[in-house]
Amino acid sequence: MEKELRLMKGNEAIAEAAIRAGADGYFGYPITPQSEILEYLMEANPQATTGMVVLQAESEVAAINMVYGGAACGKKVMTSSSSPGISLKQEGITYIAGAELPCLIVNVVRGGPGLGTIQPAQSDYFQATKGGGHGDYHLLVLAPSSVQEMADFVELGFDLAFKYRNPAMILSDGAIGQMMEKVWLKPQKKRSEEILPWATTGKPATRERNIITSLDLDPARQEKFNLKLIAKYREMEENEVRYEEFMTEDADYIFVAYGTSSRICQKALQLARAEGIKAGLLRPITLFPFPKKRLNELADRMKGMLAVEMSAGQMVEDVMLSVNGKTRVSHFGRMGGMIPTPEEVVENLKSFIKG
Amino acid sequence: MAEITFNDIIKPENLAYKRSKLMTDNVMHYCPGCGHGTAHQVLAEVLEEENLQERTVGITPVGCSVLMYNYIDVDFQEAAHGRAPALATAVKRLMPEKFVFTYQGDGDLAAIGTAETIHTCNRGENILIIFINNGIYGMTGGQMAPTTLPGMKSSTSPYGRDVSMMGSPIKMADIVAMLPGTCYVTRHSVNTAGGVRKFKRALKKAVQYQNENRGTCFIEVVSNCPSGWKMTPVESNKWLEENMFPYYPLGDIKVPAE
Numbered sequence: 001m002e003k004e005l006r007l008m009k010g011n012e013a014i015a016e017a018a019i020r021a022g023a024d025g026y027f028g029y030p031i032t033p034q035s036e037i038l039e040y041l042m043e044a045n046p047q048a049t050t051g052m053v054v055l056q057a058e059s060e061v062a063a064i065n066m067v068y069g070g071a072a073c074g075k076k077v078m079t080s081s082s083s084p085g086i087s088l089k090q091e092g093i094t095y096i097a098g099a100e101l102p103c104l105i106v107n108v109v110r111g112g113p114g115l116g117t118i119q120p121a122q123s124d125y126f127q128a129t130k131g132g133g134h135g136d137y138h139l140l141v142l143a144p145s146s147v148q149e150m151a152d153f154v155e156l157g158f159d160l161a162f163k164y165r166n167p168a169m170i171l172s173d174g175a176i177g178q179m180m181e182k183v184w185l186k187p188q189k190k191r192s193e194e195i196l197p198w199a200t201t202g203k204p205a206t207r208e209r210n211i212i213t214s215l216d217l218d219p220a221r222q223e224k225f226n227l228k229l230i231a232k233y234r235e236m237e238e239n240e241v242r243y244e245e246f247m248t249e250d251a252d253y254i255f256v257a258y259g260t261s262s263r264i265c266q267k268a269l270q271l272a273r274a275e276g277i278k279a280g281l282l283r284p285i286t287l288f289p290f291p292k293k294r295l296n297e298l299a300d301r302m303k304g305m306l307a308v309e310m311s312a313g314q315m316v317e318d319v320m321l322s323v324n325g326k327t328r329v330s331h332f333g334r335m336g337g338m339i340p341t342p343e344e345v346v347e348n349l350k351s352f353i354k355g
Numbered sequence: 356m357a358e359i360t361f362n363d364i365i366k367p368e369n370l371a372y373k374r375s376k377l378m379t380d381n382v383m384h385y386c387p388g389c390g391h392g393t394a395h396q397v398l399a400e401v402l403e404e405e406n407l408q409e410r411t412v413g414i415t416p417v418g419c420s421v422l423m424y425n426y427i428d429v430d431f432q433e434a435a436h437g438r439a440p441a442l443a444t445a446v447k448r449l450m451p452e453k454f455v456f457t458y459q460g461d462g463d464l465a466a467i468g469t470a471e472t473i474h475t476c477n478r479g480e481n482i483l484i485i486f487i488n489n490g491i492y493g494m495t496g497g498q499m500a501p502t503t504l505p506g507m508k509s510s511t512s513p514y515g516r517d518v519s520m521m522g523s524p525i526k527m528a529d530i531v532a533m534l535p536g537t538c539y540v541t542r543h544s545v546n547t548a549g550g551v552r553k554f555k556r557a558l559k560k561a562v563q564y565q566n567e568n569r570g571t572c573f574i575e576v577v578s579n580c581p582s583g584w585k586m587t588p589v590e591s592n593k594w595l596e597e598n599m600f601p602y603y604p605l606g607d608i609k610v611p612a613e
Contacts, residue, residue, distance in 0.1 A: 215421065
């Protein structure tokens with residue numbers, strides 16, 4: 001398959017991009033609003049072309065543990081779900097992080113808590129960026145704001161996951177998963193035939209047996225391992241922070257927003273500028289690692305920052321930690337599947353400015 | 356007839372049983388008299404005799420055998436509690452040429468992992484599931500398992516398992532035998548030399564069936580837990596024969612058509 005321009009849903013773009021990125025396996029379970037990923041892959045039947053395994057598991061729990069098994073063989077494997085299903089996967093995710101395995105997890109977020117709603121939300125930020133399961137760990141979290149980025153972040157997510165031997169997550173939402181946009185798809189990559197030295201692929205006489213585990217009953221060794229993980233996360237913070245800025249050069253106030261909210265803020269900042277307010281936008285692309293340094297720099301010359309999220313206020317805490325009191329920070333959000341309009345974002349900015 | 360001395364007995368040429376080369380030198384953490392050590396040894400013998408080391412991926416459970424990877428010299432993955440069959444599913448599908456087995460206890464396979472067990476068997480994944488059933492949670496200190504016998508005492512059934520409250524012990528081998536995906540379901544023991552030989556033959560058949568892609572093989576080993584049962588090893592083996600075997604009868608439950 002050559003490079004190709006298509007009109008696709010965000011969910012379909014993820015599925016097609018996974019095939020083209022040379023993924024070895026996808027293990028999923030249906031849940032709205034992301035079932036198109038599994039449906040698309042079943043229809044595309046890549047097993048017959050690239051050899052990619054696609055399997056509908058009996059539960060999200062089984063699916064993430066299939067990912068664990070596949071990742072432990074050094075294979076490029078992934079799963080996808082939406083909020084309630086991602087909660088179920090947390091057990092597997094912490095084991096994968098603890099066993100230092102690479103894999104890709106997609107969360108097409110819907111409103112919660114509980115069964116919540118099937119409409120888009122950004123209320124899983126804490127879960128995605130602070131670990132999610134038990135124990136001290138982080139995922140590498142990418143936040144797409146377009147169908148193009150849904151496609152692009154599949155390969156990027158896999159690359160980063162293998163670079164750090166750490167699970168990566170695409171934190172999307174029901175709006176980006178369901179909407180259709182044009183998307184450039186990359187040419188088909190061949191699936192890797194490389195046997196990774198740490199992978200469990202059968203022990204030849206030439207090496208010791210490989211053991212993939214997250215267990216160490218010796219507290220001193222386990223603490224050493226925890227420190228190793230922390231060092232890895234610091235390295236990600238040094239090397240992998242990604243963000244985008246809009247009109248921040250002369251801005252007095254900036255929005256901080258990712259994914260769907262960042263698109264709304266792009267329109268809101270134009271409306272604000274038309275009213276004479278010097279507004280800008282910083283869009284974090286990686287939510288972990290978070291663009292802490294850049295926000296701290298910007299805080300030196302900003303009168304304030306408004307975090308706009310479809311949540312009760314989650315990312316805003318990271319913005320506050322980043323600026324460390326240098327400037328005013330507040331939050332505006334809608335919840336329960338409601339999406340803010342640019343106009344109400346501007347109104348909120350105005351009342352924030354008034355203080 | 357010349358008298359056989361101790362020194363004759365230990366001569367290499369007179370050894371009927373020896374430690375498999377695939378058993379490591381690590382000291383086992385299992386309690387004296389526990390069946391796990393024997394089951395490990397028999398499995399290692401089969402992996403060695405069938406030349407499987409280079410293409411074996413084993414999946415260990417959560418429970419007493421969580422540290423099995425310390426004892427047998429093949430590649431291992433350590434699963435979350437009950438999830439070993441899900442890991443094995445992916446390993447086998449991604450690398451069909453490998454020999455893939457899980458090794459699970461009764462809490463792991465018959466309680467928390469019930470869904471994974473049933474669906475892996477139902478899909479007929481070409482893997483071997485080895486199920487060690489000793490009717491108790493050993494690792495966590497002797498709590499009631501789904502396979503604990505009626506009236507049997509444990510730390511969470513101190514007055515004996517009351518089936519009117521807790522249901523009857525579950526016979527997983529009989530359940531998975533009903534699923535078309537399983538090709539070979541059989542129940543064994545390792546508390547006697549005869550039992551060990553039969554278990555070994557069953558493992559060899561399972562290797563053959565997996566090589567022939569015939570579906571899921573499920574081998575249950577009805578075993579003891581001297582510590583959890585609060586008995587000496589000898590007492591526990593007697594109790595095993597008198598109580599466990601009548602409820603979990605040994606022998607083939609399902610065999611493939613030849």
